[in-house]
C-alpha cells in the first residue's frame with residue numbers, strides 16, 4: 001500500500017464519484033451558513049423548487065452585519081438588517097439550526113462551529129466564506145465556496161471539485177516564549193508569499209504547530225487562505241480529541257469511542273510524499289507586524305519598514321511603493337516608531353478565549369495610551385464573551401480603557417458600524433490588511449492579540465516580550 | 469432550470485461593443501439579497517437619465533429616450549443582439565440574472581467574455597456566437613421599420629429569421645444537452661442521486677457520528 005498524506009485520506013473518504021478528467025463529486029459533512037453569502041442560494045432553491053438535501057448538516061449564525069453595541073434597538077442599517085432577517089427566515093423555512101442575534105451562542109460562524117462541537121475530525125466543511133480554512137485545525141478538509149456552490153451544497157450535499165496538490169509546511173522545533181500562533185502564520189506567509197499556496201492544500205506540522213492549543217491551530221489554519229491555499233489542516237492528536245469531547249454536537253457514549261478510534265488515523269503516513277515541502281525553524285520566528293496592504297508584507301517587530309529599492313524585481317518594488325504610500329509610511333522607519341490610532345482585538349483569527357486571555361495578561365494593570373482614539377475587544381461568540389466575563393477579563397480590559405463589545409465580525413471588515421475613518425491607522429488581530437478592508441482609506445497592521453495590547457498601552461508598536 | 473424549448477422572439481439590437489458586467493448591472497445593486505428583480509435595473513446607467521439606487525421606484529424614473537431598451541418596438545424582446553466582447557469585467561452572476569429577469573433568453577454577438585459566457589449557461593441563457601458579417605446583417609434587419617423576430621431552435625442548432633433565412637450556430641454538445649433537459653450544475657449532480665445515496669449509506673455504517681444531531 002502506498003503511503004498517504006492526510007489530504008489523500010480526507011479526499012478519498014469523501015469521494016462520491018470521479019469523472020475521467022479528474023472532476024470529482026465530493027461529499028460535504030458540515031455546511032456553515034451566515035447572512036451575507038446565503039440569501040441568493042436559498043432563493044435559487046426556492047425558484048427551482050428544490051429541497052435541502054440534509055438539514056442536519058447545516059448550522060447558521062449571523063455575524064458580518066450584527067452590531068457589537070447594545071442590540072436591543074436592532075440593526076440600524078436597513079441593508080444589514082434585511083440580510084440578517086433573511087437568514088432567520090430562510091433557516092426557519094428550510095429547518096436549519098440557527099443561533100440568532102439574540103442567542104447567547106451567536107457569534108462569528110468560524111468560532112461558533114468548533115465551539116459547538118459541530119466541527120469534527122475527518123469532516124469536510126464548507127461555508128460561503130474564505131476563512132472556512134479555520135476548521136482544518138481539527139484534521140478536517142475545510143474551505144470557502146461561492147454563492148452558487150452554497151446552493152449546490154444545500155441541494156446536493158456535494159461539491160464539484162478537482163484535487164489540489166499537497167504541501168507540507170514544517171515549523172521545526174519550539175518557538176521562543178512570547179511567540180504565538182499568529183506570529184507563526186504571519187511568518188509562514190512572509191516566507192512563501194500570498195500566492196505561495198495557490199493550487200495546494202497545506203498540512204501544517206512540526207513541533208511548533210503540535211505544541212499549539214486548538215485555538216492556536218485554528219489561528220494558523222484560518223490564514224492558510226492568505227497564503228493562497230484554499231485549505232490548510234493539522235493532524236489529529238490528543239488535544240484535538242480533548243477539545244471536541246463533551247461539546248453539544250460531539251458524539252457521545254459508544255459512538256464517541258468509535259469515532260475516536262477512527263480519528264486517530266487522521267495523520268499523514270510516515271513516508272507520504274508531498275508535492276512541496278517548506279521548513280521554517282520555530283526558534284527563528286519573532287513577533288510579527290505587517291507594514292503593507294497584503295499579509296505577505298510583514299516583518300519582525302524589531303525590523304524597519306522595508307525599502308522598495310531592495311526589492312528583488314521592479315514589479316515587487318512598485319507594489320511596495322504603492323503600499324507605503326497608502327499606509328503613509330517611509331522606508332527605513334523602525335516598526336516600533338509607528339503610532340496607531342485605533343486597536344481592534346477580534347475576528348475569526350483571534351477572538352477565542354485563549355486570545356482574550358493572552359490580551360488581558362498584557363492589559364492587566366496598564367492603561368491604553370493617550371494617542372489611541374479607540375481600543376475595541378470583540379469576543380468571537382456569546383459563549384466566549386460569557387467565559388471571559390466569568391474569568392474577569394472584561395474588567396481588566398475596561399479598567400485598561402478598552403471597550404468590551406458584543407460578538408461579531410465587527411471591524412475585521414467594517415460591514416457593521418465599527419470602522420476606520422480615512423487615513424486612520426489600526427492595530428488589528430484580524431487576517432486581512434487589504435486597502436479599505438477596515439473602512440475606506442483605513443490602514444491596517446496585523447499582529448497577535450498580545451502585540452495588539454502592547455501597542456495599545458504604549459501607543460506604538462513594541463516587542464511584547466520587552467514589556468515587564 | 470426550465471427546459472429550453474423552441475421559441476420565437478423579438479430581437480433587441482444593442483449596437484455596442486465591450487458591454488461590461490458593470491454596465492449590465494451596476495455595482496450598487498449587488499447588495500440585494502435576491503437573484504430576481506434585477507430586470508428594471510438592467511443597463512441602468514444607459515437606460516435612465518438619473519442615477520439609480522436600490523429601492524427606487526423605477527417606473528417613476530426618467531428614461532433615456534434614444535436607448536434601445538426604451539424603444540416601444542422592442543418591448544418584450546427575448547433575444548439580445550450586441551457587438552463583440554459582451555459581458556467583460558467582473559464575474560458577478562448578477563449580470564445573467566438581470567438579463568434573464570428582463571426576459572432575455574438568447575444573446576447573439578460576434579464574441580463573449582469567458583466567465584460571462586459560462587455564467588449564461590449556468591442560468592439557462594443561450595449565448596450564440598455568429599461571425600461579424602452575419603451579426604451586421606441581423607443588426608440591419610432588426611433596426612428596420614419592421615420588428616425582427618427570430619425563431620430559436622436549439623435542438624437543430626438553427627435560427628430562422630422573419631425573412632425566412634436559416635442561420636446555423638454552434639453549441640457545445642454537453643451544454644446543449646443541459647439546456648434541452650433544463651439541467652444546471654445542481655441538476656447535473658442530482659443525476660447522480662443514486663451515487664450520493666449509496667455513499668451516504670456506506671458512510672452511515674462507517675462513521676455514524678457524522679449524521680444527525682447527537
Ligand code: SF4
Nearest residue numbers: 131347348409412413
Ligand atoms: S471575522 Fe472577518 S474574516 Fe472572519 S468571517 Fe468575519 S469578516 Fe470574515
